[in-house]
Amino acid sequence: MDRRQFLKISSALAVIGSLPTITLAASPSPGFDYELIVAPANVRIAADGDTPAWCFNGHFPAPVIRAKQHQPVRIRVVNQLDEPTTIHWHGLRIPIEMDGVPFLSQPPIMPGETFDYEFTPPDAGTFWYHPHMNSVEQLGKGLVGAFIVDEAENPGFDADVVMGLKNWHIRDDGSFTALTTPRNAFRMGTPGRLMTVNGKTAPTYYIPAGGAIRARLANIDNTLTYDINSPQTDLTIVAIDGNPIAKPRPLDHHLMGPGMRLDLGFIAPNNAGETVTLYHKNKVLMTFQTIGEDKQRRELPRLPLNPIQAPDLDTAEVIRFAFEWDASINPIEKDGKVNYRFWTINRTPWDGMSADNIPAPLATLERGKSYIFELSNLTQYHHPIHLHGHTFTVLQSNKQTIEPFHTDTVLLGQNEVARIAFVADNPGRWMYHCHVIEHLKTGLMGYIEVV
Structure with missing residues (x-):
């Protein structure tokens, strides 16, 4: 216009x-x-x-x-x-x-x-x-x-x-x-x-x-x-x-x-x-x-x-996740292409899935229970970590002063450790990954299950 x-x-x-x-x-x-x-x-x-x-x-x-x-x-x-x-x-x-x-x-x-x-x-x-x-x-x-x-x-x-x-x-x-x-x-x-x-x-x-x-x-x-x-x-x-x-x-x-x-x-x-x-x-x-x-x-x-349920921080279970490089040798597929795997969550790279092959979840959460995720970026690059299906509260960081706020994606800087909290109130298998697309495609992805 x-x-x-x-x-x-x-x-x-x-x-x-x-x-x-x-x-x-x-x-x-x-x-x-x-x-x-x-x-x-x-x-x-x-x-x-x-x-x-x-x-x-x-x-x-x-x-x-x-x-x-x-x-x-x-x-x-x-x-x-x-x-x-x-x-x-x-x-x-x-x-x-x-x-x-x-x-x-x-x-x-x-x-x-x-x-x-x-x-x-x-x-x-x-x-x-x-x-x-x-x-x-x-x-x-x-x-x-x-x-x-x-x-x-x-x-x-x-x-x-x-x-x-x-x-x-x-x-x-x-x-x-x-x-x-x-x-x-x-x-x-x-x-x-x-x-x-x-x-x-x-x-x-x-x-x-x-x-x-x-x-x-x-x-x-x-x-x-x-x-x-x-x-x-x-x-x-x-x-x-x-x-x-x-x-x-x-x-x-x-x-x-x-x-x-x-x-x-x-x-x-x-x-x-x-x-x-x-x-x-x-x-x-x-x-x-x-x-x-x-x-x-x-x-x-x-x-x-927004109507976000507040987690109970006193009773919340703490689960730790480390985001880092994969030091393994990348496999070569039958067609000769390299299956690049550069990144891991808790030393596990995402290797894809199909209708007949769903990997195990990174964590299984109890519906209605409060959780604190401790997120550690053990690399020198930024990682925007995104969780599907939930809104979480960013509580604190070792690199910056945080006024707690609600989000679905938290940006982790070099060697940053952040704590987020939420109520696992949405049942299902929810993707959990870095939103730098090349990172998620080369291993920095998984999912959590809420049951």
């Missing part, structure tokens, strides 16, 4: 929702809220040529799915790839049958097949969705999208902007570079070349002058940890990884590993034409520019906390 278009229609918008918006899925099948068609599509990301991407509904960015807290949503997924896929709803506490992990929670969606997802989100916030098969390629080529759960009662922001952060592995002509290399998978992961927000380089978004703005950032990248900062001093962190924080705090800088999200709130400058810019380190991510008459907002709306 450019400035002229905005001015033309702004008088008709008594309440501004999402500016600019990402196209929603159109014409779903009867009885469904959304239909996602997974298929190859040429998209323009680079300046000099199209990219042969894999997309939802034929374009990038993917449709933003918007659901309502405590209300059911039905989504039909149609697989038009030449390989199986699934869809995982990252960060959502939903039944195991809807979690989208092949073999562990559902059969793969084979080429030409459909799968119907239906669930009721208990939490409001910023989430996202992606396949959980052939993840390096399917996510790397574009199968990533934002999932927004609106609060049961509208908190009253004047603009709600959704931004997916992704570094594309593409050349200037749009062709793909290598999505992964063994050398990089053994380290931090293979970096992309082109940093984008919603598929654009350093875009500008127009917001109402003097309005209360909610900026939702989702790291949908395979590899990169973003260091979010801004020279403006009045930006406030209001939610982390889909969960409002009890005491919103000013943005200094915030590290977002792959899979993580961040909601920022701010009062827009009062005069038309003023800007607010977000950076990754010292690189411009995107810019907001004000237009229209001053809305004269003075305070940010407060977000209600």
